[in-house]
Amino acid sequence: MARWVWAGLALAITTPALAQDAPADPPPQRVRNATVYGKDACPKPASDDEIVVCARLDEGERYRIPKRFRAPPDRSSAGASWAVRADSAMEEARVGRPNSCSVVGTGGQTGCTQAMLRNWFAWRRDQQAQQRDIP
Structure with missing residues (x-):
């Protein structure tokens, strides 16, 4: 009885490994990312071993500054009043x-x-x- 249990366990462990096939084609060597706007077409791959991944944005975003650059810089000291800047200078001195x-x-x-x-x-x-x- 114990032999059948061990044989079944060994078969259950090795079956998924045997079921896997080797890949038919090697993976592509190059992946290119492109951003397209509006109804523009996604660019075609230059060769067979290339994949092109397209991100589509609204037409209104075409000539805009990217979102990561839109935030204004921190100007906490530049926008402060003269009195606050003078007080800070006095504290530093x-x-x-x-x-x-x-x-x-x-x-x-x-x-x-x-x-x-x-x-x-x-x-x-x-x-x-x-x-x-x-x-």
């Missing part, structure tokens, strides 16, 4: 000076409490704004 809360330079540690309070007030303003926005 503050490093290494007295009242800067920096380990660079003499007297830098004297501004740590002021920096902590500035950050806390900014955080609190953000929290209050978020609470006002919640219906």
Whole structure:
């Protein structure tokens, strides 16, 4: 009985492997991608060992900039007001000076409490704004 079980199991495992045939033709050597617009025809393969894959887009997209390039660049600092840019410049220049809360330079540690309070007030303003926005 055990022989029949083992023989059936061996036959079940090897049958799918025997059923596979070798490919009749080798796969194509070259795949070309093309984008066509509107009712334009897809280009024909140049040889028998080439496949042409066509992507069809609407006619209105023909002369447009591709979507991946359409997003405007990040201009957060260029669009900022003069006051915000001046404040950022002052914060950048503050490093290494007295009242800067920096380990660079003499007297830098004297501004740590002021920096902590500035950050806390900014955080609190953000929290209050978020609470006002919640219906």
